[in-house]
């Protein structure tokens with residue numbers, strides 16, 4: 456797996472990342488969602504440098520300009536709920552992409568310390584031979600992404616696969632390296648220290664889904 460880290464240079468990306476982490480700012484849920492969306496826009500721009508392009512000629516009012524356009528057929532697929540605002544950011548830039556949505560949640564069948572991932576809802580277009588962007592803001596254990604990835608592969612084999620996350624724990628990256636094909640690209644906006652005993656990312660930001668959409672039962 457080829458992993459790309461996006462926040463190593465100074466840029467406006469770090470400003471948005473600071474706001475989604477900051478306990479004095481992140482509880483403004485409209486700003487939180489908008490910042491996640493803005494991060495999606497920055498990530499889409501960075502990822503676009505790695506796509507394939509075709510030559511085109513554009514007719515302007517005064518002449519013809521030779522330029523390039525994205526040649527790939529993109530499918531954006533995000534994991535509910537927290538993937539929604541990040542998905543929107545990617546879609547703002549990749550506006551002709553097809554879109555898929557898959558649910559995944561941590562299910563605690565016995566006690567708080569054990570969970571498995573349930574993938575129930577799927578609304579996904581044909582991904583065969585296309586460029587799949589799998590989108591989720593948080594890569595903690597990596598189990599949600601791998602569970603969703605395995606479900607998606609039942610539907611077809613994409614030509615290329617990019618996974619885009621905002622905050623990643625080293626444990627999650629190691630899990631993806633073990634369970635996903637080597638050809639996958641992983642795009643990480645920022646790398647954190649570790650997971651805590653509840654498998655939350657430290658320092659992380661807390662629960663991305665709750666911050667975006669409120670607490671759930």
Ligand SMILES: O=P(O)(O)OC[C@H]1O[C@H](OP(=O)(O)OP(=O)(O)O)[C@H](O)[C@@H]1O
Pocket residue numbers: 534535536537538559560561591592593594595596597598599600627654662663664665
């Ligand atoms: O790497 P993992 O250990 O699988 O954890 C990461 C998952 O946790 C979050 O979703 P969550 O389960 O909180 O659902 P939500 O978006 O509905 O809040 C996040 O958006 C990922 O999908």
Ligand SMILES: O=c1cc[nH]c(=O)[nH]1
Pocket residue numbers: 537593595654655656657659660661662663664
């Ligand atoms: O730190 C974490 C881990 C899983 N899900 C989140 O939203 N945050």
Ligand SMILES: [Mg+2]
Pocket residue numbers: 537662663664665
């Ligand atoms: Mg959550």
